[in-house]
Amino acid sequence: MVEGIYIHIPFCQQICHYCDFNKVFIKNQPVDEYIEALNTEIILLMQSGAITRNPKTIFLGGGTPTALNPSQLLRLMEIIQQHFDLPTVIEFTSEANPDDLTLEKMQILKDGGVNRLSIGVQSFHPELLKKIGRTHSNEDAYRTIELAKEIGFQNLSIDLMYGLPGQTMEDWVETLDIALKLDLPHYSAYSLIIEPKTVFYNLMNKGKLRLPGEDLEAEMYGLLMKRMEEAGKWQYEISNFAQPGTESLHNLIYWNNDSYAGIGAGAHGYLNGTRYSNVGPLKRYINLLQEGQLPVLQSHEVPTKEKIEEELFLGLRKIEGVSSKRFKEKFRLDLLSIFGDKIENLIEQGLLEWCDDSIKLTQKGKYLGNEVFQEFLISG
Numbered sequence: 516m517v518e519g520i521y522i523h524i525p526f527c528q529q530i531c532h533y534c535d536f537n538k539v540f541i542k543n544q545p546v547d548e549y550i551e552a553l554n555t556e557i558i559l560l561m562q563s564g565a566i567t568r569n570p571k572t573i574f575l576g577g578g579t580p581t582a583l584n585p586s587q588l589l590r591l592m593e594i595i596q597q598h599f600d601l602p603t604v605i606e607f608t609s610e611a612n613p614d615d616l617t618l619e620k621m622q623i624l625k626d627g628g629v630n631r632l633s634i635g636v637q638s639f640h641p642e643l644l645k646k647i648g649r650t651h652s653n654e655d656a657y658r659t660i661e662l663a664k665e666i667g668f669q670n671l672s673i674d675l676m677y678g679l680p681g682q683t684m685e686d687w688v689e690t691l692d693i694a695l696k697l698d699l700p701h702y703s704a705y706s707l708i709i710e711p712k713t714v715f716y717n718l719m720n721k722g723k724l725r726l727p728g729e730d731l732e733a734e735m736y737g738l739l740m741k742r743m744e745e746a747g748k749w750q751y752e753i754s755n756f757a758q759p760g761t762e763s764l765h766n767l768i769y770w771n772n773d774s775y776a777g778i779g780a781g782a783h784g785y786l787n788g789t790r791y792s793n794v795g796p797l798k799r800y801i802n803l804l805q806e807g808q809l810p811v812l813q814s815h816e817v818p819t820k821e822k823i824e825e826e827l828f829l830g831l832r833k834i835e836g837v838s839s840k841r842f843k844e845k846f847r848l849d850l851l852s853i854f855g856d857k858i859e860n861l862i863e864q865g866l867l868e869w870c871d872d873s874i875k876l877t878q879k880g881k882y883l884g885n886e887v888f889q890e891f892l893i894s895g
Contacts, residue, residue, distance in 0.1 A: 517565070517786060519572040519768040520599070522553060523779030524580040524591075525797065539797065541582045549780070549797060550587060552804040554594045556778050559809050561598065565786050566776045568600045572765035575609040575629075581616045588620055592627030601628040606670075606764040608633055613659040614651035621666050631670040632663055633703075633763075639693040640686045643679050653693070660697060670761055672701035677735040678727055679707050687735045695746045700761035704739050705754050706732055733882055740881070753832050753876075753884050770829050772822070780810070789816045819846070823853065827891035832884070836875025850874075857890050 526541035526549075560566045573595065583591065601607065608631040609624050616634070624632070636656050638644050644651065656673075663671055675694060677687050694702060707726070727735070740750060748756035752770060755763065768775050777784030781795035791814035794800050803810040817825070823846060830837040839850040851858065858874055861867040866880035866887050880887050 516774070517567065517570055517776055518773045519574065519765050519775035520566065520570045521574045521576060521765075521775055521777045521779075521782060521784070522591075522595075523576055523578065523777065523782040524583065525549075525578040525780050526582045527577065527579050539578075545797060545801060546583065546587055547590075548801050550583075550590050550594070552801045552810075553591070553779055554598075555804040555807075556810065557594065557598050559804075559807070560776060560778070563809075568598065569603045570599065570776075571604065572606045572608070572768060573599065573604055574607075574765040577610055579612050579615065579635075580609050581611040581620055581624075583620075585617075585619050585623060588623050589627075592623060596627060604628070606631055608763070608765055610635065611659070612651060613655040616659050616662075618662055618666075621662055621668075625666050625668065630668070631672070631763075632668050633672045633674065634659060634663075636673040636694070637676045638679065638682075638686070639690045640682075643682055643686060646680055647676070660699070670701070671699045672703060672763070673697075673699060675702065675704040677704065677706055677739065678732040680726055682727055682735075684731065684734060684738075687738065691739065691742050695742060698746075701755070701757045701763065702743065702748060703755050703763075706736065736882065750834050752834060753881060767833075770832050772826050772829050785817075788822070789814050791815070822846070823848070824892050827854070828888045831874070831876060831888055831891070834875065836870065836873040838873045840872050854891060861887060861890060 525539055526544060526546060527539070557566075561568075575591075580588070580591075595601070607629045609629045610633045612635050616632075634656070635649075636651075637647060637649055639653050639656070641653065660671060660673075673694065675690060743750060743756040748758060750756050751762050752766070755766070757763075765775075774785050774787070776786060777791070777793065779793065780797055780800040781793055783790070783792045785791075791811050793810045794803065794812045800810045826842065826845070827837055837850070842848070842850045858867060861880075862869070865877055866883060867874050868877050876884060876887060
């Protein structure tokens with residue numbers, strides 16, 4: 516059974532220098548046709564039996580869903596309300612940017628059933644915001660959060676970033692001070708990763724990108740974990756912190772290696788044991804759906820060996836780790852019979868530990884997560 520629905524809105528008012536998602540400037544784009552194509556894709560997936568009216572979660576991502584104008588956003592909400600039984604959806608999230616989330620758009624989202632907002636703040640340091648290609652101000656962020664609370668959004672999250680070009684520890688302390696003073700239910704904080712086909716990637720190749728070193732980045736991560744714990748936000752995943760009960764249910768679907776549909780241009784999904792990705796170019800995506808075809812670019816039926824790798828690779832991101840009991844129920848195999856030597860080796864290195872029936876990252880392991888995950892690639 517499909518657990519979650521991800522709907523991709525690939526339009527932005529600005530392109531951030533670190534972003535490698537499928538996105539385009541919204542100006543002069545076929546936005547209305549795209550929204551109708553989303554409607555067609557949902558209908559085709561429903562007709563095929565791939566998705567039902569009762570997912571646990573819906574997530575509007577991008578791009579920036581709030582880059583749509585009010586009438587476009589309203590049409591998108593109508594489509595979602597038409598196809599999904601929203602009273603049974605536990606969590607309905609929309610991503611948002613502080614400088615394009617107006618009161619009118621916020622009300623449309625709220626009336627449309629959205630009960631969680633994830634706001635892309637990234638930093639509270641004005642100079643750093645400019646450096647990474649963001650166009651909002653701190654005042655925009657404060658205003659957006661206050662408006663959201665006034666309208667009745669209780670489940671709010673903001674994204675933060677560290678390891679940014681020219682960022683100092685003082686900058687990061689300032690951002691954390693301001694972020695935690697807002698006392699929100701949920702925070703996501705990611706270190707900068709330089710991805711191909713981004714502005715930062717091109718600058719790095721030209722030697723024009725001054726990044727904090729690994730040691731400073733590790734210090735920033737250490738401070739993040741310490742400050743979040745002090746503020747009563749428990750770390751439930753390597754980069755995510757929440758008041759108990761406000762964890763991102765949609766993202767937990769990914770980390771639990773459960774099934775979800777990816778809808779929209781360039782979206783990825785995992786249905787009935789098959790991972791797939793949709794075509795990225797908007798015209799191609801729209802044309803295929805106008806012809807009555809699902810816009811799948813490629814699909815891959817995941818063999819058991821790969822599912823097992825993914826279970827560890829994704830599951831160890833969660834601070835509670837991977838349950839050997841759940842693993843046995845899912846795969847009819849014993850975790851230790853497959854990975855016993857690797858687990859023992861990582862425990863000896865101080866990177867993993869047993870907690871009840873689960874293996875999980877130690878505090879040291881959190882800093883070296885990617886190295887730990889790589890160990891569970893059977894073929895690697």
